[in-house]
Amino acid sequence: MPSRCALVVDDERDIRELLSITLSRMGLQVDTAEDLAVAQRKLASQAYDLCFTDMRLPDGSGQSLIELISSRYPDTPVAMITAHGNVDAAVNALKAGAFDFVSKPVDLHVLRRMVQNALQLGEQRRAQAQLSNNKLLGESAPINSLRATIAKVARSQAPVFISGESGVGKELVARLIHEQGPRSGGAFVPVNCGAIPTELMESEFFGHKKGSFTGAVADKEGLFQAANGGTLFLDEVAELPLHMQVKLLRVIQEKSIRPVGANIEQPVDVRILSATHTDLSARVADGRFRHDLYYRINVIELNVPPLRERPNDIPLLADALLKRLAADNGDPGYELAEDAQEQLAGYAFPGNVRELENILERAVALCDGGIIHAEDLRLPSPPPATQPTGDAEQPARGQGAAATPPTLPDRLPDALPDFMESLEREAIQKALIECKYNKTKAAAKLGITFRAMRYKLKKLGID
Template sequence: MPTPRTALIVDDERDIRELLVLTLGRMGLRVDTAADVASARQQLAANKYDLCFTDMRLPDGSGQDLIELIATRYPDTPVAMITAHGNVDAAVDALKAGAFDFVSKPVDLQVLRRLVQNALQLSEQRRAQQQTSNNRLQGESAAMNALRATIAKVARSQAPVYISGESGVGKELVARLIHEQGPRSAGPFVPVNCGAIPTELMESEFFGHKKGSFTGAQGDKEGLFQAAHGGTLFLDEVAELPLHMQVKLLRVIQEKSVRAVGANAELPVDVRILSATHKNLAALVEDGRFRHDLFYRINVIELVVPPLRERREDIPALAHNVLARLAQELGEPAPKIAPDAVQMLTDYPFPGNVRELENILERALALSDGTVISTDDLRLPTPRAAGTPGTTPSPAGGVGKPVYITGQQPAVPADLPDYIERLERDAIVKALEECRYNKTKAAAKLGITFRALRYKLKKLGID
């Protein structure tokens, strides 16, 4: 399940806060509120937001000061000013201070929703720029050089591209690079996980809806195709689309127009389609679970992203770069990796690819006691010995390659990451309370290093 977008509302009027919380909540955002500058500063320090609204006049300061603070310390968070009706000077000053837009009281909900969509799009673009600058397709292996050359070629085209590859190889990053290097780079890049949208909401999410078209449609809503107009729409996990949506998607691609739910007329859309999945889409076509006509439409150009185990020579440099980025986020010097730890990473098959490498190194950095990452800090799954359960038999009847496992685990809830995070949070809060918020003692009580505790506090947002 994707992490919900977050917003901070700063206003001393309770009615305005409640109106914005209700409106943004219906748009799928998680909303925090603050009634003054001091509370807003605390919220900004403790959490990362995709969007912020602030009133112009606050009990202990001005929204202008808050905008300048956000522009300086939290440049990835778009902020909008809430102004009194007709106060043009304040709006202009807010824009000069770094606000991306403003909304006047009384708040027009349609204007507000459009502003929120633009802000989230801006936030996504800023994150994309940061990610691609820090995390561009790294590696000098033959496979990566060939992939970069192919991206440069297909970026110049307007043809749909199907990006295939295992989970964690960086398919979305490849899609972003195709967008950035092509003629649509000035337009929006709109990613959507097709498996994360409830079936009953798909048509509304993709094509938009008109007010009153169904229960709960309290206003007009722009769909993903309209949001991507002039740019690129990236359909991640496209294999998860149900058949009825595949039919509608095919028609949109063919006609280059969409009809919102409840609308009488179609609207033209100018969108380049990029799609991806970790599944074998050709096999799904053979099984009748994916339409062959849609497959041929989105698969004009296929681009295969190689798994990490097929470019092992890139792993040492990748590991050093990931650790440097993680350490920078924590405000610490980057640790070194022991040679035997580098070799262990190079030998590991990485079923989760680059995403798994990042997770392993993030954990190692948190649990390491010193300035050098050792093999013990990596805590990689270990292979079973030959001939024991867990190995795969070879065709000749002997023992094949070892299977990397972490042992048999008891059943856990389906939302495993959230479940583990709740357990960690409860344990840390309890230890802090028992140690009267002495972090050094709490770390010792939990059996982890002080640095590991500090990392967990920041990751879990515990102040």
């Protein structure tokens, strides 16, 4: 196996010698540079598996070296050496592309673990590059830009905030960040923050001790313990109540948790990725989300483009989804007829990739001979324009008019419960489409609670 090489850039001889000895004992060949110019020359003549750079150099800054390595040598993980307590410099380094940072005086135990993570990072990134590209389908400019950003932020340990509409694939993006990073050998633990009852949140996140409350018949591991050494993905993080936001902020700052009923805290090593389809900055402005937590989880922001902004990717996505459905159903394959392709190309997809998947799954069940036509897609029709009725006594829409009652068929079905269920299903599906598959907004539009909405979705079999 060829020797692995590291570059140490620092103007202090003692630091260069300390890191050289430590890295050499780990089996690395070590080169050193005392300033930016020497580091640039060595990078141009030698491929390195790892680089450490001081924050301040005699002829420039470590920040500029990190930016250079990120742009020209993206396969070389680089870590910043910072002064003790200089959090701003560390955050800026992570944003520039550093995978981690270490503070002076250097803790050798922390340094060794960081080196191991960095060396694993390059190998895992190369091994998983093709797999990841196959998962994130599309050749449009927005999706290519997203792939490049994922590869960059995966090298870092910084918290990443993933924004985007419902159904765009935020969890997929989070998984790719995890898989392409140094924590890919650890667990990826996703959690929907809006789906956990408020009274159970602390136990779910941090675990509990036996007897800590009624029903705690045994010790239970929480989500943070399950993700220890890996990644915790907080989906719909905007739904966290304020008291849990305070506790989460403390965990991020202290890197430790206290299970319910425990007397001592437990250290945890978890990378936090979070996402929401709502405007989190607006929630900060109106006091529903803590600004200090917002800045902690939003060190790096990554926006996932909606499907309507990359229409050229629709045929590729549809083809991949149809192949998967054919494999699941044991069928030879499905094909989109020309009229179906035209309809998909002209549709706005408010529910994004998730809606495309649901549309094709329904079409597969309805089509004949494996050929999907436009009528099999059953795309929602745009609402008709309001026509004047000529009735002077009828109030205009939006001016106190009552909602138009649903039109009943000439003959009601024999089973009234089945008929009522079909009306309920139609109303819920319409509300979901109008609210871009935001279940919270759809529930409010229908005048029911979010919990009631979840119950009805499960009862009616609506995905």
